[in-house]
Amino acid sequence: MNEQVQTPTRRTRRARREHVYLDERTGWWIADYVDAWGHRKRVKAARTREAAVQVRRKLLDEVDRQKAGVGLTEEIAFPQLVALYRQNVLEGGAKTPKTVLFEKAILPMFEAEFGKRRMIEIRPQDVEAFQARRAREVKAATVNRQMNILRCLFRKAVEWNYLIESPARRVKRLREENTKFRYLTPEEAERLVRSCGRHLRPVVLTALHSGLRLGEDLALQWGDIDFDRGILTVRNGKNGRMRHVPLNRTLTEALRGVRRLVGCPHVFCRADGIPYASVKVGFIAARKRAGLDDVRFHDLRHTFASWLVIKGEPLTVVKELLGHASFEMTLRYAHLAPNQKVQAVGRLDEVVQKGLLREPVGTPVAHEPLVGRAG
Numbered sequence: 001m002n003e004q005v006q007t008p009t010r011r012t013r014r015a016r017r018e019h020v021y022l023d024e025r026t027g028w029w030i031a032d033y034v035d036a037w038g039h040r041k042r043v044k045a046a047r048t049r050e051a052a053v054q055v056r057r058k059l060l061d062e063v064d065r066q067k068a069g070v071g072l073t074e075e076i077a078f079p080q081l082v083a084l085y086r087q088n089v090l091e092g093g094a095k096t097p098k099t100v101l102f103e104k105a106i107l108p109m110f111e112a113e114f115g116k117r118r119m120i121e122i123r124p125q126d127v128e129a130f131q132a133r134r135a136r137e138v139k140a141a142t143v144n145r146q147m148n149i150l151r152c153l154f155r156k157a158v159e160w161n162y163l164i165e166s167p168a169r170r171v172k173r174l175r176e177e178n179t180k181f182r183y184l185t186p187e188e189a190e191r192l193v194r195s196c197g198r199h200l201r202p203v204v205l206t207a208l209h210s211g212l213r214l215g216e217d218l219a220l221q222w223g224d225i226d227f228d229r230g231i232l233t234v235r236n237g238k239n240g241r242m243r244h245v246p247l248n249r250t251l252t253e254a255l256r257g258v259r260r261l262v263g264c265p266h267v268f269c270r271a272d273g274i275p276y277a278s279v280k281v282g283f284i285a286a287r288k289r290a291g292l293d294d295v296r297f298h299d300l301r302h303t304f305a306s307w308l309v310i311k312g313e314p315l316t317v318v319k320e321l322l323g324h325a326s327f328e329m330t331l332r333y334a335h336l337a338p339n340q341k342v343q344a345v346g347r348l349d350e351v352v353q354k355g356l357l358r359e360p361v362g363t364p365v366a367h368e369p370l371v372g373r374a375g
Helices: 013-017 049-068 078-090 097-114 122-137 140-159 186-195 200-209 214-218 248-255 278-289 298-310 315-323 327-336 340-347 348-353
Strands: 022-023 027-033 040-046 231-234 243-246
Touching: 022 049, 027 049, 040 049, 078 097, 078 140, 097 122, 097 140, 097 200, 122 140, 140 243, 186 200, 186 278, 200 214, 200 248, 200 298, 243 315, 298 315, 340 348
Parallel strands: none
Antiparallel strands: 022 027, 027 040, 231 243
16 A cells, blocks of 8 residues: 655745745734844734735835945945044033043944944944953943943934944843942941041932932032922933932931032032032042941942831832832842841731631542542
């Protein structure tokens, strides 16, 4: 008896060229194609196969346009883009002076990496190679901050129509190890405050009792403080978001003790009304007198958050007070409140005591041998 061997069906050339398939879960036809950067993409195209095929053809036409550079304003090299970025972005006044100085120091490194290549010649592989090399030289957090500038640079190239798509768009950020941080004990904090000079003490107390970053602390104005309502407002936070921090008694007394100059809006400023640009020298001297050489000013912010968590405040409240953009940043303090986990699980005892779990749930387990079943 001859067995018929069923040969597997093969996709025709047309089927591969018009590759669309039905997602049975959603009912959408999916278009499967490779973009200009060599990445395979699957997008919801249409409700019918014929319409999905047309959508995919349009996507492939756009890929061809991207590869050919059609539709761009003009073809420029990387050094020209950096020069435009310096002129239009860094010197445009939209960024803080500190950010401008930081980015100006980083841009030459990008120019050395990408040389005089044309913008359309820079591929995602080139960006990933740069990131990998920097990761071998410095910490992941440093690499991510440098990559943020590079991404901004390429986004501007897309915005100015020198690129169709940023080659850094799909390059993933490196994972940072932010679990380790330093926070002060109440005794250390008191020692540090006592070691501060008269002008520095309210700055340090503000950071300890509000969690403000150094830049937010020094930028504080009298209009941001409402003593009647007991609210401190941070208007220009790191993420561009405004937030409100309640004033406790210690912080209220410290701010009321700051000498207020007539006509000067700044809280922390010199005798001529110019706000402090830095407190680095005074802080280093104060921590040395206190015997806390390993403490940075940013650790005062960590101290504020740590004390709140240790006292049992929910992480959601800490997140709002700190102005974190993501909850992941706040989770670094979660290990400081192990008792909260114990208390949370302990609440299940209340359920048992009320008899809610005394009745069996589901199918009971048979403890007697079954009768009447063939062995």
